[in-house]
Amino acid sequence: MTVPLLDLKAQLAPLRDEIMTAVTEVIDSTTYIMGPKVEVLERQVAEYCGVRHAIGVSSGTDALLLALMAVDVGPGDVVLTTPYTFFATMGSILRLGARPLFVDIDPVSYNMDPRQAEVVLTANPEAAAKLKAIMPVHLYGQCADMAALAQLAARYGVPVIEDAAQAIGAVCPLDEKGKTVWQRAGSMGTAGCFSFFPSKNLGGIGDGGMIVTNDSALAEKMRILRVHGSAPKYYHRLIGGNFRLDPIQAVVLGIKLPHLPAWHQARRDNAARYQRLFTETGLPARGAVTLPRAVYAAAAHQGGGADHHIYNQFVIRARNRDGLIKHLHGSGIGAEIYYPVPLHQQECVAHLGYHRLSFPEAERAARETLALPIYPELTGAMQQEVVAAIAAYYRDR
Ligand SMILES: *Cc1c(COP(=O)(O)O)cnc(C)c1O
Secondary structure (H helix, E strand, O other): OOOOOOHHHHHHHHHHHHHHHHHHHHHHHHHOOOHHHHHHHHHHHHHOOOOOEEEEEEOHHHHHHHHHHHHOOOOOOOOEEEEOOOOHHHHHHHOOOEEEEEEEOOOOOOOOOOHHHHHEEEEHHHHHHHHEEEEEEOHHHOOOOHHHHHHHHHHHHEEEEEEEOOOOOOOEEEEOOOOEEEEOOOOOHHHHHHHHOOOOOOOOOOOEEEEOOOOOOHHHHHHHHHEEEEEOOOOOOOOOOOOOOOHHHHHHHHHHHHHHHHHHHHHHHHHHHHHHHHHHOOHHHHHEEEOOOOOOOOHHHOOOOOOOOOOEEEEEEEEHHHHHHHHHHHOOOOOOOOOOOOOHHOOOOOOOOHHHHHOHHHHHHHHEEEEEEEOOOHHHHHHHHHHHHHHHOOOOO
């Protein structure tokens, strides 16, 4: 049996008729840019995330770019972020002429380590003086330590722009007068950015993204920046861009959104099954593989935090990772490395000297990790096949 890393056909099948009808309606309406369908999705997403405003945009990348533009990040500014994420996180900062100040990751959650953030800011007073924003990433579907990062941001008086591209719906525990409250990704910072790239938990039939915020003035500014800074049309107050979400994506996403809680749950069930299956093989005990840990699981157990991890990816560490992935591909099993090269080692920033920087945990994660299939429609039999193939690889090793 072959097991793909992701099977979008399995998700499409039960929704196909509804999607075809809705897309046909958009085509027949001839409203192809923005319009009421986009507004409906914006209200749906705002409500789901527990925020006042949602702004539909052209991609997750453009969501990050637009959010940074809206908080006036520009040449000479510094944005605190992680070197272990998708390129767009750093790309959006650099495209505005600003510079990323990297903070190494926590090796368990793979998210920005707030203690390291303090160390980095203290060690780089010049960069700290130019700090304009903090951009944490909620990697693989689990929120960064937002309680600690919010304190840091308050101390420096800078906004937090959440890269929640992989974490729509994920909740994070925050302390409110000694009581734990769970808040959705994107709703905790100044603004939160989502991607509807097809492989995300909520994926469109093409590119799309969304920014959420509780700040009404900022929302208004982002709506204006989204359409070349014009308000009204042809009167340009700001230099924006074309960052619009299209209504075909909006209707498809609107059909999928109500299914998101069940899909998140199915991913968590699959993660729990992997935990059982791997434990039975003895591989984690032997140190051949290290399974992912949901860092908020214990707090979630006490109630309210069902979506503490939404497993956009199920990422393990593996001994001889490159040998294992080759073996899996040879056995017809999908697996991928997210991400093989940390951002400070990317070729395009070599001229900035970032390759001389050292982030041991990000570099180790890039060397040791791989993602296994975790999509909601994955069956128990398929998971057994994945685990059996991994066990076979380590049998004589
Ligand atoms: C997917 C992703 C993005 C970019 O989203 P696009 O919609 O592909 O532009 C940004 N950041 C992270 C962490 C992502 O996973």
